[in-house]
Amino acid sequence: MYDTIIIGAGMSGLAAGIRLAYFDQRVLVLERHFTIGGLNSFYRLRGRDYDVGLHALTNITPKGTKKGPLARLLRQLRISWDDLQISPQVGSDIVFPGTRLRFDNDLDLFRSEVSREFPKQSDNFDRLISEIVEYDDLDDSHQEISARQRLGEILTDPKLVEMLFCPLMFYGSAREHDMDWGQFSIMFRSIFMEGLGRPHAGVRLILKQLVRQYRGLGGELKLRAGVERLAVEDGKVVGVVLENGEELTARRVLSSAGWPETMRMCDDGAPVVSRQPGRLSFCETIASLDVEPKTLGHRSTITFYNDSEEFTWTKPDTPCDLRSGVICSPNNFQYGKPLDDGTIRITALANFDYWRGLDEHDYRLEKLRWYDRITESAVRFVPDYRSRVIDTDMFTPTTIVRFTGHDNGAVYGTPEKQIDGRTHLDNLFICGTDQGFVGIVGSIMSGIGMANMHCLRD
Ligand SMILES: Cc1cc2nc3c(=O)[nH]c(=O)nc-3n(C[C@H](O)[C@H](O)[C@H](O)COP(=O)(O)OP(=O)(O)OC[C@H]3O[C@@H](n4cnc5c(N)ncnc54)[C@H](O)[C@@H]3O)c2cc1C
Known part of the structure; x- marks a missing residue:
């Protein structure tokens, strides 16, 4: 019997696996695909290497920074900053008709660009930044606050509001037209206050480091091992049934397959909270x-x-x-x-x-x-x-x-997230996209957080 079975060898599943293997759990990651990485995988075509998703890593802080998601992630996974060989961006921009706002990994550039293009919004923009700095990620009541409404109270130029939404929605909003204030604040910090970077070798380097660490700690990984069903008895998952009919038992299951997708796997027929796919x-x-x-x-x-x-x-x-x-x-x-x-x-x-x-x-x-x-x-x-x-x-x-495997090919999963990762079953938990943190760094943090919170307590 495994201590924990993890569904999915994407960023969140592999990160969770490392945490659990590090604490000597018997852990198995099951992946339906023939390769690892999920949404952020890689392939070779006509002699060239391609990444599936990677544009840039978010939350890039300089080597030696002690605070922030990237520093936390490296500490928790025992990976060094140099292992990922991240190079910062040259500089990016947001372009709307007649207006271009440039930004890089130093917030001062973005601030001065906003002052230049929207001089009357300069003080309001500083106020927005202070509110975002004070935002507490652990307070999930912010999930219910509309970012459109909140921004409308702080900024008085609708074009600037739209120009801020454009990158933040593209890089992390499962919700149409609006974002949760919490998600907006997290994304704003990740992109404008911390910054963007990329390893020269692309996503394969990140995946290679994750798998090497996981396997080195004794974690098991099975590819082409899709989970068809979760066997439920008396309000608990007792094991998983694979698409090839193989049955495996575990004390708990952590799924990165998505909320609706995971609920459909449960064979208890219990009425579960229905949640629309993205x-x-x-x-x-x-x-x-x-x-x-x-x-x-x-x-x-x-x-x-x-x-x-x-x-x-x-x-x-x-x-x-x-x-x-x-x-x-x-x-x-x-x-x-x-x-x-x-x-x-x-x-x-x-x-x-x-x-x-x-x-x-x-x-x-x-x-x-x-x-x-x-x-x-x-x-x-x-x-x-x-x-x-x-x-x-x-x-x-x-x-x-x-x-x-996400319904509708929904990149950021369902609009309604399960921040605490809990489900209707005591020992089934969600991590990754539908827990609520998206992007590469976000989903790795989600895997770590859910493993720490739910799988390392006993
Ligand atoms: C075009 C594009 C560009 C992106 N660019 C960036 C970027 O530049 N920077 C960034 O930070 N993020 C980017 N992202 C987002 C990022 O890729 C995702 O947020 C992140 O990879 C999600 O990781 P995850 O572990 O939560 O889920 P997933 O990657 O979806 O992993 C879930 C895994 O579970 C497996 N699985 C599902 N069902 C089963 C089952 N029944 N049995 C076994 N296995 C199963 C899947 O095959 C998959 O491998 C991009 C996404 C896209 C689509």
């Missing part, structure tokens, strides 16, 4: 170039763009929403040496039902068509790189389902 998913285009983007005049690490005064954050009626997006160049970090290829990735909101409904032939054609349309939309905001493209790839909401 509706927000992405398409992402990836272009390999024969030059570095900076040679074409593109020096920004990440550009968040929107082509009107109002930013819309809802499931689009069209296959992809061409009005807004995120343009990321993995080349534009402060590495000591260049990457092999130039790369530009563009993320846009997408409609899962449309992409799921296509047969294989149409899916392939539509990918080509929407690759072009997304790129055409993005080159309104960055130098046109299309003549330098040597290879491309693209993923859609159905790819996200394949890598994560």
